Amino acid sequence: MLVKYDLESIAATVKKADLLTRGNSMWRYAEWLPVSDPASVVSLGEGGTPLLRMDAMQRRYGVQGVYVKREEQNPTGSFKARGFAAAVSLLKEKGVAKAAVPSNGNAASALAAYAARAGMEAVVIVPGDCPGMIIEECIRYGAHTYQVDGLIHDAGRIIEDGKQEQGWFNAGTLREPGRVEGKKTMGLEIAEQLGWKLPDVIIYPTGGGSGIIGLWKAFQELREMNWIEGELPRLVSVQEAGCQPIVDALQAGSAGEGAVASENATSSPTGLRVPKPPDGNLVVSIIRETGGTAVAVSKEDIRRAQTELGLQGISSSPEGAAAWAGFARLREAGWIKPAETAVVFNTSHADKYIDWIPRVAPAVVRTYNDLKPLYESRRRG
Amino acid sequence: MLVKYDLESIAATVKKADLLTRGNSMWRYAEWLPVSDPASVVSLGEGGTPLLRMDAMQRRYGVQGVYVKREEQNPTGSFKARGFAAAVSLLKEKGVAKAAVPSNGNAASALAAYAARAGMEAVVIVPGDCPGMIIEECIRYGAHTYQVDGLIHDAGRIIEDGKQEQGWFNAGTLREPGRVEGKKTMGLEIAEQLGWKLPDVIIYPTGGGSGIIGLWKAFQELREMNWIEGELPRLVSVQEAGCQPIVDALQAGSAGEGAVASENATSSPTGLRVPKPPDGNLVVSIIRETGGTAVAVSKEDIRRAQTELGLQGISSSPEGAAAWAGFARLREAGWIKPAETAVVFNTSHADKYIDWIPRVAPAVVRTYNDLKPLYESRRRG
Structure with missing residues (x-):
């Protein structure tokens, strides 16, 4: 890589x-x-x-x-902006339409912002105890935002499980250059x-x-x-x-x-x-x-x-x-x-x-099967 | 000016x-x-x-x-950083030890940060409904932080009333170059x-x-x-x-x-x-x-x-x-x-x-006479 x-x-x-x-x-x-x-x-x-x-x-x-x-x-x-500026640029070059990332927070908000700038869809999954301000940020940038009942690698598993069916590119750590x-x-x-x-x-x-x-x-x-x-x-x-x-x-x-x-x-x-x-x-x-x-x-x-x-x-x-x-x-x-x-x-x-609860709390999911109907219904609008 | x-x-x-x-x-x-x-x-x-x-x-x-x-x-x-970088530099050149500012928020946190960097004391007074995050920021940078029962010009009056007795330089809008x-x-x-x-x-x-x-x-x-x-x-x-x-x-x-x-x-x-x-x-x-x-x-x-x-x-x-x-x-x-x-x-x-209450709420004052004992007792430690 x-x-x-x-x-x-x-x-x-x-x-x-x-x-x-x-x-x-x-x-x-x-x-x-x-x-x-x-x-x-x-x-x-x-x-x-x-x-x-x-x-x-x-x-x-x-x-x-x-x-x-x-x-x-x-x-x-945050510093995550640098990585996602490069990563989203590469994804845009490849014609990727949907990018997903498991994150403790700042990678999620960075993907959300750069995907928004690129006109790309973003899906971000963060732990249930992710700081509220960062969740709010992901939502502000228009990302499909979910919390996982678990840690970052559990979020990563959901993305791996759903990426083929949903056409997500997994932009997790070391998944792309x-x-x-x-x-x-x-x-x-x-x-x-x-x-x-x-x-x-x-x-x-x-x-x-x-x-x-x-x-x-x-x-x-x-x-x-x-x-x-x-x-x-x-x-x-x-x-x-x-x-x-x-x-x-x-x-x-x-x-x-x-x-x-x-x-x-x-x-x-x-x-x-x-x-x-x-x-x-x-x-x-x-x-x-x-x-x-x-x-x-x-x-x-x-x-x-x-x-x-x-x-x-x-x-x-x-x-x-x-x-x-x-x-x-x-x-x-x-x-x-x-x-x-x-x-x-x-x-x-x-x-x-800071210890703050976002205005609209995202759904908490355990598996890709939990997330799938929520995501598909939101995409249908 | x-x-x-x-x-x-x-x-x-x-x-x-x-x-x-x-x-x-x-x-x-x-x-x-x-x-x-x-x-x-x-x-x-x-x-x-x-x-x-x-x-x-x-x-x-x-x-x-x-x-x-x-x-x-x-x-x-915020953009206020530029003004206070220049203002605090000038105050440092003049040997000012204590600077005060009436502010709606971002000027207060900027003075607080630049005064901290300069080893200068900062006193900031913001309205009672100033966003909590900005108040928290002022406190983080070590400023003497107060809220006024009123608006920015009421805060300005308190600083004018106290500046001679306390040796504050009033760094309010257009008070210095x-x-x-x-x-x-x-x-x-x-x-x-x-x-x-x-x-x-x-x-x-x-x-x-x-x-x-x-x-x-x-x-x-x-x-x-x-x-x-x-x-x-x-x-x-x-x-x-x-x-x-x-x-x-x-x-x-x-x-x-x-x-x-x-x-x-x-x-x-x-x-x-x-x-x-x-x-x-x-x-x-x-x-x-x-x-x-x-x-x-x-x-x-x-x-x-x-x-x-x-x-x-x-x-x-x-x-x-x-x-x-x-x-x-x-x-x-x-x-x-x-x-x-x-x-x-x-x-x-x-x-x-965001709508958030700072962890330690500053005192709310109406006049310089309200502020004076609080400030002096905090300065004595």
């Missing part, structure tokens, strides 16, 4: 300075994206998010550099924003893990083109205790020796709660290869980090706050050295996660 | 192409901003928001061009994003009206520098029926002949509800000068526009949706011609305006 580019030919045609004359969206990196026809691009203004130096936090934590990558400033308020390629632009952007000098450490909140895959792929491609030099950043996954398959797999040394999975997830209903990441083994091996690590933080750590970022003027999602808590822990443990520089990803903003 | 620049000297030193080598925030227009020392800049990554062409809406409304300027992608989720200058970057940015060719019409939702003033000032400056040619855009104010002082003043032809004001505001609790805009006369005369107009739309118009934008993948605030409703009305009436191009401002996103 990882797209191969002719990097030699890109290096021969594009110079770093050429990028400056392009717009600020992620499509400035068009040569590194799999959408060949510019007319197929489905864009809502994604990418080009700020990389904010946290001067006061550098002093507090005694570190040379710490930045927050403000992915909450994307359309739909666009989402990883779109997320890859986060890595390209960090490199450009830091003057093509990468940080020592990148801290990323991890559910399915395609963010880690995207960052790693960006740096591989830039290195192959000789646009960057030296060591790649150590990539760090942060998860919430109670659903930490990546952390567990790294500790157990089990990469490549079986599925990376957690049983009985007890963590909060956020993007971090992915008990069975579809490509967990790849994520674990990337982290190992870069000399990175994985950290599990508690709900209380997340709450404290959210407060700390808030008092710096930044609204962070629980996932982004978890990454910040991971930074604090690794700095305090000395794993991040005083002379190093770290980039921490804030993947969404706090507002989406 | 309007800052004068040596535009000849800017034109002599800066070329359009120079801007390309700068970052994407509003500070790429540093020469047009009143902050002289780069070390004083208080930034959270504001500006550089997408200008999104609405192809499907061009077809639906039969118009050459219609764009949405996505100001909701700013820090704090930074906010207009920051908003001016919206105009500079549109010009640059459209290749220095301005649209025929710009539609802006109007409360206090400093957005209109900022846009107008941007175009004046660019024209004086010969960076743009031809007619300036017709500027359009959109307000909600029930609080429409700008609309009324334009219809009555009263500009310059007394205060622009509405009595007994009955419109919704949004940024549009400013019964007594501090510089209403200037706003009205700018609209006249550009051949623009002002439109009052209903709650139902706003709801419909919000739905229409949502189904295009855009989350709009009631203010942004009001502007879109104004576009629809003016296009349908033929005031915007088929061969013309319009830019519509979406100033914030929908999530902030």
Whole structure:
């Protein structure tokens, strides 16, 4: 599923300075994206998010550099916009009419928005305890929205069971190449924003893990083109205790020796709660290869980090706050050295996660057979 | 209060192409901003928001061009970030330790965030029916947050009454030069994003009206520098029926002949509800000068526009949706011609305006004397 580019030919045609004359969206990196026809691009203004130096936090934590990558400033308020801009563009090129996604929330609202922009039908299935604001967002963008009595992989099963009968394209994690390629632009952007000098450490909140895959792929491609030099950043996954398959797999040394999975997830209903990441083994091996690590933080750590970022003027999602808590822990443990520089990803903003019940609650389903009559009757109008 | 620049000297030193080598925030227009020392800049990554062409809406409304300027992608989720980035930078330069603002919501959360970033104290006072999410945001950023039993001008009176005793700087609309200058970057940015060719019409939702003033000032400056040619855009104010002082003043032809004001505001609790805009006369005369107009739309118009934008993948605030409703009305009436191009401002996103009660409700006060003991006791901790 990882797209191969002719990097030699890109290096021969594009110079770093050429990028400056392009717009600020992620499509400035068009040569590194799999959408060949510019007319197929489905864009809502994604990418080009700020990389904010946290001067006061550098002093507090005694570190040379710490930045927050403000992915909450994307359309739909999360980093998921990048992946779905690329994925929906590819689906449009292929003439797909209906796309479906199992999601903890932000992927659902991103598919909903990009499908709306493309004039495509979207079907999204989220857990029963998905934050109400995100459900409202999916409905606002016109998606067929359902809740599953279960977790994200249960939602995925419903889509797999119904896709043939309904003609849905399953746009779930690693089901198609666009989402990883779109997320890859986060890595390209960090490199450009830091003057093509990468940080020592990148801290990323991890559910399915395609963010880690995207960052790693960006740096591989830039290195192959000789646009960057030296060591790649150590990539760090942060998860919430109670659903930490990546952390567990790294500790157990089990990469490549079986599925990376957690049983009985007890963590909060956020993007971090992915008990069975579809490509967990790849994520674990990337982290190992870069000399990175994985950290599990508690709900209380997340709450404290959210407060700390808030008092710096930044609204962070629980996932982004978890990454910040991971930074604090690794700095305090000395794993991040005083002379190093770290980039921490804030993947969404706090507002989406408040305790609020959507005005029109979607139906809760267990199986495709539950969903089918509801969906078909709504489609008939 | 309007800052004068040596535009000849800017034109002599800066070329359009120079801007390309700068970052994407509003500070790429540093020469047009009143902050002289780069070390004083208080930034959270504001500006550089997408200008999104609405192809499907061009077809639906039969118009050459219609764009949405996505100001909701700013820090704090609204256009107010630009004004407060500039204002708080200036206050920091002056050594101000405590800033206060009367606000319908988004100005309060923007001051709160930028003051937090600057290590400054913020005091914000919003109406009793201010959306709960915005109140929560102010608290998250650490501002002293109060609700007034009244409207925005009642909040302003409390700040005026207390500012001497408490050492507050009143950062209300047109009390200092930074906010207009920051908003001016919206105009500079549109010009640059459209290749220095301005649209025929710009539609802006109007409360206090400093957005209109900022846009107008941007175009004046660019024209004086010969960076743009031809007619300036017709500027359009959109307000909600029930609080429409700008609309009324334009219809009555009263500009310059007394205060622009509405009595007994009955419109919704949004940024549009400013019964007594501090510089209403200037706003009205700018609209006249550009051949623009002002439109009052209903709650139902706003709801419909919000739905229409949502189904295009855009989350709009009631203010942004009001502007879109104004576009629809003016296009349908033929005031915007088929061969013309319009830019519509979406100033914030929908999530902030849901019906939700903040976890910790701030105290409701009527006068400075009500607020004083609460504030002083909280400051003592």
